[in-house]
Amino acid sequence: MPNTLDRVPATLLLGAGPSGVAPSTYHALAKNTVGHMDPFFIGLMDELKQGLRTLFGTANELTVPLSGTGSAGMEAAFVNLVEPGDKVLVLQNGVFGKRMVEVAGRLGAEVTELGFEWGTPVDVAAVADQLRQGPYKIVAIVFAETSTGVRNPVAEVGELLRGTGALYLVDAVTAIGGIPVEVDRWGIDVCYAGSQKCLSCPPGASPITFSERAVAAIKARATKVPNWYLDMTLLTAYWGGGTRVYHHTPPINMMYGLYQAVYNILQEGVENVFARHLRAHQRLAAGLAELGWEFLVDEPYRLPELNTVKVPEGVDEARLRARLLAEHQIEINGGLGALAGKIVRIGLMGYNATEANADRLIGAMKAVLAG
Numbered sequence: 001m002p003n004t005l006d007r008v009p010a011t012l013l014l015g016a017g018p019s020g021v022a023p024s025t026y027h028a029l030a031k032n033t034v035g036h037m038d039p040f041f042i043g044l045m046d047e048l049k050q051g052l053r054t055l056f057g058t059a060n061e062l063t064v065p066l067s068g069t070g071s072a073g074m075e076a077a078f079v080n081l082v083e084p085g086d087k088v089l090v091l092q093n094g095v096f097g098k099r100m101v102e103v104a105g106r107l108g109a110e111v112t113e114l115g116f117e118w119g120t121p122v123d124v125a126a127v128a129d130q131l132r133q134g135p136y137k138i139v140a141i142v143f144a145e146t147s148t149g150v151r152n153p154v155a156e157v158g159e160l161l162r163g164t165g166a167l168y169l170v171d172a173v174t175a176i177g178g179i180p181v182e183v184d185r186w187g188i189d190v191c192y193a194g195s196q197k198c199l200s201c202p203p204g205a206s207p208i209t210f211s212e213r214a215v216a217a218i219k220a221r222a223t224k225v226p227n228w229y230l231d232m233t234l235l236t237a238y239w240g241g242g243t244r245v246y247h248h249t250p251p252i253n254m255m256y257g258l259y260q261a262v263y264n265i266l267q268e269g270v271e272n273v274f275a276r277h278l279r280a281h282q283r284l285a286a287g288l289a290e291l292g293w294e295f296l297v298d299e300p301y302r303l304p305e306l307n308t309v310k311v312p313e314g315v316d317e318a319r320l321r322a323r324l325l326a327e328h329q330i331e332i333n334g335g336l337g338a339l340a341g342k343i344v345r346i347g348l349m350g351y352n353a354t355e356a357n358a359d360r361l362i363g364a365m366k367a368v369l370a371g
Contacts, residue, residue, distance in 0.1 A: 011325070012352065014361055015333035016146050016306060017174070018196035018203050019349035021257075025201055028260035029253050036249050044259055045239065051262035052207045054270070055176055055199075056191060058183035062232065063209040064239040065258055067250045070173040070194025073206030075103060076230040077169050077190045080210075080218050081138055084108030089136040089166075091122045091157065095147035095336045096171055100140050107226070112136070118148050118338055119308070121301045124156045131160060139166045143181070144174035146197075147336045149297050149308030149345065151179070158186035167214055173197060176207065177265055178277050178305035178349060189214040195254075198277070198305050200350030201261035204254045261350075277304045280348040283355040287362030291369070296343050305353065307346040308335070317344055320368055328364035 013020050034041050053063050066072050078100070082088060088109040090100045093116040104111045114130050116122055122141060131139075139161055143154045154170055161168050167189040172181050177198030183191050192208040195201040210218070210232065218225070218232055225231040229248065237245035265273050281304035285295070288309060296308040311317040317334055321344065324330045335343040348358060 010329060012330045012357065012360065013347070014352060014357065015331045015347050016345045017194070017347060017349065019198070019200050019347060020352040021200055021202060022261070022264055022351045024264060025257050025260045029202070029257040031253065031256050033252050036252060037244060037246065041252060041255075042244060044255065048255065048259045048262060049239070051259070051266060052209070054266065055181065055262065056172075056183045056193075056207070056209045057181055057185060058191075058209050058211075060183065060209045060211055061240065062215055062236060064207070064235065065195070065255065066206040066208055066230065066235075067204075067248065067254075068206050068230075069196070069203050070171075070192065070206050071099075072230065073173070073192030073194065073208045074099065074171060075227070076206070076208055076232065077192050078103045078107060078140075079227045079230055080225050080232045081167060081169070081190065081214065082107040082109045083221060083223055085110060086137040087134070088112070088138045088140065089114060089130060089134070091127060091139070091141040091152070092116070093120065093122055093148065093150060093152070094118055094142060094145035096142045096145060096173075098337075100142070100171070104138075104140070109138075119150065119296045120298075121150050122152045122157065124153055124160065127157055128160055131164065131166075134166070135164065136166045138169055140169040140171075142171040144172065144179065144303050144306060146174045146306060146345075148339065149295075149303050149306045151301050151303050154188070155182070155186045158188060162187055167217060174303065174306055174349075177273065178353070179274060179303070183209055183211075195258050195261065197347075198350045198353075199258070199261045199265070200352070201257045202254070204251055205258045207258075277348065277353045280304070280353040280355055280358050281307065284346065284348060284358040284361070287358060291362070291365065296339075305347060305349045307348070308339075308343045309346060310343055311341070315369070317341060320344070320365070323368045324361075324364055327368065328360075330361055330364050332361070
């Protein structure tokens with residue numbers, strides 16, 4: 001019987017995620033599986049947590065990889081902190097900000113959505129004005145908005161929140177491993193990420209970190225966390241402490257892969273990794289300029305790892321993407337929501353963030369556009 005896996009294509013993943021995976025990470029994923037309570041795995045978990053603290057820029061004790069994609073991280077952040085009637089302010093300028101509104105609302109929060117034009121950053125002055133309408137228990141923002149390619153002013157918003165008592169919740173799914181994330185310095189209380197973007201690991205794990213203030217807020221809840229699987233009071237007993245208490249069976253080999261992906265970044269040097277992402281972005285920008293294509297986002301607010309580019313008049317972006325995939329084995333993505341059909345999203349993330357890959361994409365685009 002033919003095995004379909006023998007025909008998995010060797011696609012260059014230059015979309016919004018997942019990104020390419022390093023051979024060393026594939027090798028790690030194929031290591032022997034051990035039990036989830038095995039002393040070897042417990043030790044690996046501890047090393048992985050410390051590596052994640054480095055990438056998050058935090059000393060938070062409660063820093064763990066959740067078993068689930070970045071969306072599980074978002075769910076965990078809100079479900080552990082929100083109780084019915086809590087006032088939550090979401091700073092929204094893209095699809096994933098919208099999802100925050102949806103999740104908080106489902107938990108019974110009193111949600112205020114402060115929206116901004118997609119493709120533009122959150123306006124700090126507008127946030128300052130809105131905070132005067134508070135107080136809010138939680139203020140939430142997406143650092144690297146994957147749907148628009150905008151880098152939001154997370155540090156500046158963090159400064160506004162100091163002394164307000166609000167818990168600061170930040171989505172760093174597309175940020176971590178590609179640009180600096182400074183949880184402690186920016187006053188972030190909860191920050192979550194995903195394995196499949198700049199960490200260059202397959203989808204399936206969601207690193208998350210909670211400050212001491214956030215942990216205290218969880219412990220002070222008047223009601224139980226309304227989600228057993230993502231209840232941090234239960235997960236803490238498995239991921240930390242001298243005696244580990246069984247909660248669920250995590251994806252062992254997925255954690256091997258995440259360990260290796262984090263190891264790779266630390267071995268290359270975090271600052272070197274950031275510089276490599278920037279060089280790849282600059283190479284792509286030069287090539288797009290030659291083609292006459294323009295970025296959606298103004299330069300100061302662009303993400304080097306996720307590039308959103310306006311589709312010129314007369315170009316069928318869906319056909320362009322289909323031909324890139326079929327003829328050149330390159331995947332890029334279209335726009336989401338209000339930007340569907342208007343932009344393409346080009347990811348230069350993690351292992352794939354190289355000038356050579358930027359050149360390969362530009363060459364393929366030229367070939368498709370010429371024909």
